[in-house]
Amino acid sequence: MKKKSLSMNQIMILSLTAIVVGILGCAIAFFLRTYQQSLIRNAQTDGRRTISQVTSTVDSxxxxxxxxxxxLASELVTPSEDREHFFDTFLKIRPDVVAVTIYDETGHLMSCYSLDHEVRPVVLENLSFNRTMLDVYQDGYVSAPHVMSLFKGYYPWVVTIIRPVDAGKWEKWVAVDISCSNISSYINGIGIGQRGYCFLEDMQGNIVYHPQQQLIYSDLKQENTALISSLDDGSHVIGTMIYTVQTLTSGN
Known part of the structure; x- marks a missing residue:
C-alpha cells in the first residue's frame, strides 16, 4: 500500500503553523520575562521607598x-537618694522604657528604676546585661531582643541599650530596657507588598528586632543575617529573594 504524500499546500500550512507557534512561544517567553523584570523593579522601588521611611523613623x-x-548619665552624678523623683517622672513620660538599671564595674546590679515592678531577690541570669560584651564594646552595645528576667511575675520582650557612665566611684554602666512592642510600632505598620517585612540587625549580623522573632528563636524560621550584613546599601536580587539594605546613621 502506497503512502500518501503531503501536498505542497499541506506542507506550507504545517510550516506556517510551526512558525506561528514558534513566534507565539517566543512572544510569551519575552512577555513573561519582561513581566518578571517589571515585578522585580517595582518590588525594588517599593523596598527602597519603604526602607528609606523606616530608616528615617528608626534613626530619629x-x-x-x-x-x-x-x-540619664548626667543625672547619675546626683546623690542616689535624690534620683527617685527624676526617674519616676522619666518613666511616666516614656512608656517605651521598661526599666533603667545601673551597674558597677564588675556588672553587679546597683539600682533598678521601674514603675510598679519589683526586682527578684535572686536573679539567676540577667539577660539585659552581659559584662563580657563590654570588654569588646567599651562604648556600650545594643542587645538582641530578649525576655527581661529581673522582675517578679513580669516578663516583657525588650531590647537593652547599654552605655558607660562616669558618675562616681562605683557606678560605671547605665542600661535602658526598651519594650519591643514599642519598636514594632515603628516598623510593623510599614509593609512591603504582601510578603515583605523589615527587621533590624547590627553590623555583626545579630538581629536587634524582627517582626517574626519568636519564630526565629523557636527555630521555626531562619534569616540569613550573615549574608545581609555583607551586602552594601541598596537593593539586591539573590535567588528568589529581594534584599534592600540601608545602614542607620545613629546605630551600629
Whole structure:
C-alpha cells in the first residue's frame, strides 16, 4: 500500500503553523520575562521607598534615645537618694522604657528604676546585661531582643541599650530596657507588598528586632543575617529573594 504524500499546500500550512507557534512561544517567553523584570523593579522601588521611611523613623528614635542616655548619665552624678523623683517622672513620660538599671564595674546590679515592678531577690541570669560584651564594646552595645528576667511575675520582650557612665566611684554602666512592642510600632505598620517585612540587625549580623522573632528563636524560621550584613546599601536580587539594605546613621 502506497503512502500518501503531503501536498505542497499541506506542507506550507504545517510550516506556517510551526512558525506561528514558534513566534507565539517566543512572544510569551519575552512577555513573561519582561513581566518578571517589571515585578522585580517595582518590588525594588517599593523596598527602597519603604526602607528609606523606616530608616528615617528608626534613626530619629535612636537619636532621641542617645540623647536620653546622655541625660540619664548626667543625672547619675546626683546623690542616689535624690534620683527617685527624676526617674519616676522619666518613666511616666516614656512608656517605651521598661526599666533603667545601673551597674558597677564588675556588672553587679546597683539600682533598678521601674514603675510598679519589683526586682527578684535572686536573679539567676540577667539577660539585659552581659559584662563580657563590654570588654569588646567599651562604648556600650545594643542587645538582641530578649525576655527581661529581673522582675517578679513580669516578663516583657525588650531590647537593652547599654552605655558607660562616669558618675562616681562605683557606678560605671547605665542600661535602658526598651519594650519591643514599642519598636514594632515603628516598623510593623510599614509593609512591603504582601510578603515583605523589615527587621533590624547590627553590623555583626545579630538581629536587634524582627517582626517574626519568636519564630526565629523557636527555630521555626531562619534569616540569613550573615549574608545581609555583607551586602552594601541598596537593593539586591539573590535567588528568589529581594534584599534592600540601608545602614542607620545613629546605630551600629
Amino acid at each position: 528614635y535612636l537619636g532621641d534615645m542617645n540623647n536620653v542616655m546622655e541625660i
